[in-house]
Amino acid sequence: MAGTEHLTVQREGATLVLTLNRAEAKNALSLPMLVGLHDGWLEADADDGIRSVVLTGAGGSFCAGMDLKALAGKGMEGEQYRDRLKADPDLHWKAMLRHHRPRKPVVAAVEGHCVAGGTEILQGTDIRVAGASATFGLFEVKRGLFPIGGSTVRLQRQIPRTHALEMLLTGRPYTAAEAERIGLVGHVVPDGTALEKALAIAEQINACGPLAVEAVKASVYETAEMTETEGLAAELKRGWPVFDTADAKEGARAFAEKRAPVYRRA
Known part of the structure; x- marks a missing residue:
């Protein structure tokens, strides 16, 4: 380190x-x-x-x-x-x-x-x-x-x-x-x-999905000085890919199975 x-x-x-x-x-x-x-x-x-x-x-x-x-x-x-x-x-x-x-x-x-x-x-x-x-x-x-x-x-x-x-x-x-x-x-x-x-x-x-966390942080700062219209468009570009990740599927599956999710940054 x-x-x-x-x-x-x-x-x-x-x-x-x-x-x-x-x-x-x-x-x-x-x-x-x-x-x-x-x-x-x-x-x-x-x-x-x-x-x-x-x-x-x-x-x-x-x-x-x-x-x-x-x-x-x-x-x-x-x-x-x-x-x-x-x-x-x-x-x-x-x-x-x-x-x-x-x-x-x-x-x-x-x-x-x-x-x-x-x-x-x-x-x-x-x-x-x-x-x-x-x-x-x-x-x-x-x-x-x-x-x-x-x-x-x-x-x-x-x-x-x-x-x-x-x-x-x-x-x-x-x-x-x-x-x-x-x-x-x-x-x-x-x-x-x-x-x-x-x-x-x-x-x-x-404890949260790391890909989701990093995308959320990036979106907040990226859109801070944009107009609302620009920001909402940029948010979609950041957000939609997260839904396609294995981690997103794991989060939904873990919720349904009433267990803690195991995220793999994938």
């Missing part, structure tokens, strides 16, 4: 768990972390045995964003990975889900700080769970910076524009309860249980 000193990878059944692992820095982004994330997404895409991904952070934090010390010119850990960036200058944007959309559903399990680049990565995930004390926000403007990870484009498409603009222009922190109220996250759970809830959601996804 993929992984680096700042990004751990493990399997939980059919779920790949990616853990940002730089707790001493509240999981601030580092080169080893970005390389690990990039490779983790590719591993999930390539392995048909993986049906979902959970993204979380170690040490009670999700991600505190970019390492500002490194940005100020004090160096970034992981110089041994520089050749990876040189070979693919887009690697960091793929890692942060700005220029890559995994074909498997991604569930975020957030505890503690999920700010700046953390909130930007969050926008690339599909389903989001937060511990009650989690903190969100895009702090870039307070530092004279720009949230270039995609937030000026994505956020207004995911939450009402007035809330998106307030978050972007004030740079203030948001509680988990407020993030849930404006639609940034879908679940708020007791502190320390976000990963457990995320894994439970992932397990529900894993």
Whole structure:
């Protein structure tokens, strides 16, 4: 499996768990972390045995964003990975889900700080769970910076524009309860249980037909900016082939026989 000193990878059944692992820095982004994330997404895409991904952070934090010390010119850990960036200058944007959309559903399990680049990565995930004390926000403007990870484009498409603009222009922190109220996250759970809830959601996804799940996810994103007429036409192109799969027949047969289906991605 993929992984680096700042990004751990493990399997939980059919779920790949990616853990940002730089707790001493509240999981601030580092080169080893970005390389690990990039490779983790590719591993999930390539392995048909993986049906979902959970993204979380170690040490009670999700991600505190970019390492500002490194940005100020004090160096970034992981110089041994520089050749990876040189070979693919887009690697960091793929890692942060700005220029890559995994074909498997991604569930975020957030505890503690999920700010700046953390909130930007969050926008690339599909389903989001937060511990009650989690903190969100895009702090870039307070530092004279720009949230270039995609937030000026994505956020207004995911939450009402007035809330998106307030978050972007004030740079203030948001509680988990407020993030849930404006639609940034879908679940708020007791502190320390976000990963457990995320894994439970992932397990529900894993029990479904994988070809159907991937087609549904692709259709949702593909049609998001289409007109209704265009979207409905695109949906048929995505959806009809699913009905012709062996998995679709297995799902109907299992229902009739009152048993759990056994899907084979066929």
